[in-house]
Amino acid sequence: MKSYFRPEIDAMAGYVPGEQPKMANLVKLNTNENPFAPSPEVEKVLRTFDAALMRRYPDPRADAMRCAIAQRNGIKKENVIIGNGSDDILTMIFRSFTSPALAMAMLYPSYSLYAELAAMQGAEVIRIALAEKTFALPENLLEQASRANLLMLTRPNAPTGNSFCFKTIENICRSFDGIVVIDEAYADFAEDNCMELAKTLPNVIVMRTFSKSYALAGLRLGYAVSSENIIEGLMKLKDSYNVDMLSQSIALAAYNDTAYFADRVAGVKAMRAKLKTELEELGFYCVDSQSNFLFAMPPDGDGERCFKSLREEAVIVRYFPGEATGKYVRITIGNEAENARLLEVLRGIYQ
Ligand SMILES: *Cc1c(COP(=O)(O)O)cnc(C)c1O
Numbered sequence: 001m002k003s004y005f006r007p008e009i010d011a012m013a014g015y016v017p018g019e020q021p022k023m024a025n026l027v028k029l030n031t032n033e034n035p036f037a038p039s040p041e042v043e044k045v046l047r048t049f050d051a052a053l054m055r056r057y058p059d060p061r062a063d064a065m066r067c068a069i070a071q072r073n074g075i076k077k078e079n080v081i082i083g084n085g086s087d088d089i090l091t092m093i094f095r096s097f098t099s100p101a102l103a104m105a106m107l108y109p110s111y112s113l114y115a116e117l118a119a120m121q122g123a124e125v126i127r128i129a130l131a132e133k134t135f136a137l138p139e140n141l142l143e144q145a146s147r148a149n150l151l152m153l154t155r156p157n158a159p160t161g162n163s164f165c166f167k168t169i170e171n172i173c174r175s176f177d178g179i180v181v182i183d184e185a186y187a188d189f190a191e192d193n194c195m196e197l198a199k200t201l202p203n204v205i206v207m208r209t210f211s212k213s214y215a216l217a218g219l220r221l222g223y224a225v226s227s228e229n230i231i232e233g234l235m236k237l238k239d240s241y242n243v244d245m246l247s248q249s250i251a252l253a254a255y256n257d258t259a260y261f262a263d264r265v266a267g268v269k270a271m272r273a274k275l276k277t278e279l280e281e282l283g284f285y286c287v288d289s290q291s292n293f294l295f296a297m298p299p300d301g302d303g304e305r306c307f308k309s310l311r312e313e314a315v316i317v318r319y320f321p322g323e324a325t326g327k328y329v330r331i332t333i334g335n336e337a338e339n340a341r342l343l344e345v346l347r348g349i350y351q
Pocket of ligand 1: 088208
């Protein structure tokens with residue numbers, strides 16, 4: 001049958017999310033979900049929410065959430081937009097700033113969804129290769145990105161987990177003639193973040209999500225902070241009611257439980273340090289991580305073998321085939337029992 005799709009869509013492979021398998025005794029360490037439950041305040045909302053309210057449409061701009069984020073960051077609600085997950089915000093950004101005439105530059109390796117979103121727009125993708133082993137930024141990043149209208153920086157990066165020097169990022173933001181998006185999906189697990197740049201530079205957008213550090217991947221809530229002008233522009237192409245009423249209430253409750261949040265983030269960071277040491281004792285090389293996962297090279301440098309051997313034992317990690325990534329597996333920090341089971345299986349393979 002003749003295809004009625006736009007040629008750009010026919011040419012796309014489509015983004016493949018990490019699998020959500022239904023195996024018995026599964027140890028699931030493949031999509032960077034949080035090993036802890038979300039805040040108990042989330043359950044409280046679920047128990048007490050008045051279903052009759054759902055007769056009405058939700059607040060189209062999720063202003064209660066916007067105000068809470070604005071207040072905590074010392075900005076105005078006009079500097080904040082809420083999305084149905086940060087993937088929703090990425091969709092708005094790519095529709096706004098890319099086209100067949102407006103290219104997008106991204107790091108490589110990084111979050112491959114960016115390239116799919118660019119393809120949907122018929123936009124050229126410029127891939128900026130990171131250094132081997134350290135996955136550091138190249139010196140000439142600005143030169144490589146110069147033709148682009150949109151520069152995607154992921155900090156900490158995924159799937160590599162490392163961060164980049166703040167000063168370097170600031171210089172890039174100041175010099176790049178276009179929009180710089182800093183995807184901070186993992187920033188809560190890092191030593192610092194770039195929120196200050198979104199507050200002070202008119203071309204910078206910082207994105208956050210509740211999926212990782214707030215343990216709410218199933219909820220779908222993300223947000224972006226930028227200048228009023230950029231946020232107002234993004235609002236034009238947002239789905240009118242992109243975030244449902246229940247999600248708005250739940251996210252706000254989780255966001256306000258700062259003590260629980262701080263405690264669980266600290267817990268993940270402590271387990272990350274422990275797991276890294278244990279993997280290194282087994283002969284793995286781990287990229288310095290500021291996220292809730294480790295990008296780890298097994299002793300034989302064969303990421304695919306590691307992934308497959310773990311999978312046979314129902315331990316699911318993520319493997320990204322390819323020149324720069326195929327030597328590694330990406331392992332989400334699990335809970336104590338999951339990390340212990342992972343190590344037990346790995347000892348069986350490599351010892
Ligand atoms: C998980 C992730 C996202 C997506 O977050 P959602 O809010 O779940 O859509 C965005 N960017 C990166 C780099 C991620 O790892």
